[in-house]
Amino acid sequence: MKQLAHLKIVLTIIILLLTGVGIAQSVGVILQIKDNNKQIRTFSLSQLKMIHPPTVVQVLDPYEQQIQQYRGFAINALFESLYGDNWQQQEEVLLTGMDGYQTAISVNYFLQYKGFLAYEKLDSPQFTVTNNLLQPTLVELIPFYLIWDNVNQPHSSQLSQWPDQVMSIELVTFAEKFPQMTPPEESSNDVKRGFIAFRNFCQNCHSINGDGNNRAIDLNYPINVMEYMDEAKLRIWLNKPTDILPDTTMPAFPYHIKNREQQLNDIIAYLKTMAQYKREPAREVLTSP
Ligand code: HEC
Numbered sequence: 001m002k003q004l005a006h007l008k009i010v011l012t013i014i015i016l017l018l019t020g021v022g023i024a025q026s027v028g029v030i031l032q033i034k035d036n037n038k039q040i041r042t043f044s045l046s047q048l049k050m051i052h053p054p055t056v057v058q059v060l061d062p063y064e065q066q067i068q069q070y071r072g073f074a075i076n077a078l079f080e081s082l083y084g085d086n087w088q089q090q091e092e093v094l095l096t097g098m099d100g101y102q103t104a105i106s107v108n109y110f111l112q113y114k115g116f117l118a119y120e121k122l123d124s125p126q127f128t129v130t131n132n133l134l135q136p137t138l139v140e141l142i143p144f145y146l147i148w149d150n151v152n153q154p155h156s157s158q159l160s161q162w163p164d165q166v167m168s169i170e171l172v173t174f175a176e177k178f179p180q181m182t183p184p185e186e187s188s189n190d191v192k193r194g195f196i197a198f199r200n201f202c203q204n205c206h207s208i209n210g211d212g213n214n215r216a217i218d219l220n221y222p223i224n225v226m227e228y229m230d231e232a233k234l235r236i237w238l239n240k241p242t243d244i245l246p247d248t249t250m251p252a253f254p255y256h257i258k259n260r261e262q263q264l265n266d267i268i269a270y271l272k273t274m275a276q277y278k279r280e281p282a283r284e285v286l287t288s289p
Contacts, residue, residue: 026198030280054071072145091196102213180210198270202267209279217287
């Protein structure tokens with residue numbers, strides 16, 4: 001991994017929304033790929049289709065809670081075509097939505113499960129889904145929606161793993177990209193695994209020392225969560241937040257993942273370690289009331 005740490009591949013999909021044209025025709029999709037030599041290659045959607053033929057995939061959509069069919073690219077094969085095997089040596093895939101919201105998913109997760117970069121919903125004129133989880137609301141998916149074959153391979157259908165409106169994909173290594181939240185090099189393996197699990201399941205809402213998103217509080221700065229919540233309570237909270245706060249919007253730790261118990265322990269080990277590594281956030285963070 002180390003000798004490849006400098007290899008930085010940035011893959012950006014830029015959307016040109018032409019005003020005054022119907023939605024379906026208005027989207028010109030350009031795929032931008034940047035490597036560590038700062039070279040940029042761009043691809044249109046039709047070029048992408050030539051590089052790798054799209055397929056139809058059937059998923060249990062987590063928004064609609066029913067089976068839907070989408071057309072898109074098997075994302076691992078797309079990465080393979082664009083980079084060769086190099087992408088597998090990266091640590092994380094960082095997806096950025098049209099609103100700037102970032103989703104991080106580890107490369108290992110892509111290797112374990114089958115993801116697809118969808119750009120069309122079958123039997124539907126619009127590329128949207130209805131979010132039936134709270135009040136029904138329409139969610140725009142354009143330009144890309146990351147989906148997972150959870151029909152043939154049951155696994156996490158936590159919404160944070162299904163980012164919509166994806167316009168940019170970047171393959172990154174942690175220490176380079178997220179110096180504030182990366183545990184020290186000499187940390188034990190459970191802490192390192194916990195960091196990856198945290199990136200997969202927590203940072204979509206929380207930050208550590210300001211790295212991550214700010215839909216919910218920073219779990220390390222200025223106060224580490226384990227400085228005011230004991231471990232037993234934290235465990236109950238992560239396992240099923242509604243057992244403690246019935247109307248919380250924080251999701252339970254996903255049930256259908258490998259080594260669920262171990263991953264929870266690892267996250268706790270990571271949080272404990274980070275208490276000793278408070279670093280001043282580069283931006284303002286949400287704090288516990
Ligand atoms: C979808 C967003 C989301 C995700 C993902 C998420 N959380 Fe939360 N979390 C929240 C929200 C919102 C709250 C505030 C609780 C409330 O008021 O409902 C919260 C609260 C917490 C708290 C309590 C903090 C306090 O001061 O009371 C802890 C601890 C916590 N989260 C840890 C985690 C960990 C660890 C993960 C990953 C396993 C995680 N969260 C994933 C949204 C999220």
